[in-house]
Amino acid sequence: MYKLYPITYYEFIDNDFCFELVEIFQAAEAAGKTKGRTFQGRYQPHRRLAEYLFLPEEIASRLKSRFIETVAEPLSIARHITSFERIVMYKYPVGVGFEVHDDEVSLAEQEMAKVAGIPVIGGDFTGTVQISGPDEYGGGEMVFPDHGVTAKPPAGALIFFPATRRFRHGINPITSGNRYSVVMRPYTNALRMDKLLH
Secondary structure, eight states, X not given: OGGGOSEEETTSSOHHHHHHHHHHHHHHHHTTOOEEOOBTTBOOXXXXXXXXXXXXXXXXXXXXXXXXXXXXXXXXXXXXXXEEOOOEEEEEOSBOOEEEEOOOOOHHHHHHHHHHTOOOOOOSEEEEEEOSOTTSEEEOOXXXXXXXXXXXXXXXXXXXXXXXXXXXXXXXXXXXXXXXXXXXOXXXXXXXXXXXXX
């Protein structure tokens, strides 16, 4: 079943919800409540240039409900989901984007993040919701080099894949505009990812 991934769900959320999310982020940014995002437990803007915001619980609950209905139930993984990491919204401005990486969290990353007092986002799967439309920014494609996939989906689409080393991915440099996205990371009760995917 690994070959099914990454999966794109078009119209995961509608344009009105996307606009609402951008307004929430911009208001938080104006109030100084967004922060620079890290990579591997450290702030490394030459490898990842982004601002982030943990979304309010009311908004997060709406996204989780939509995820269960649209993604988890059809894939028969809903009963395995035990919890979600806090849902994060990102703004990638003009710059390097995010170098190719995987979403497995190492012990070293956890320790560095603990020392620096910054969040590490875990989870067994990754769901990335595209909030900006493709005409709102230049560059910024999501790439999966090991799978030959390059994606720049419409606003409201979700790209879903296992958070394992098999699914290295990155974001190409942003050449104009701002690229907004939301990342959802569910945990499951499966002892091994292979057990859930086969």
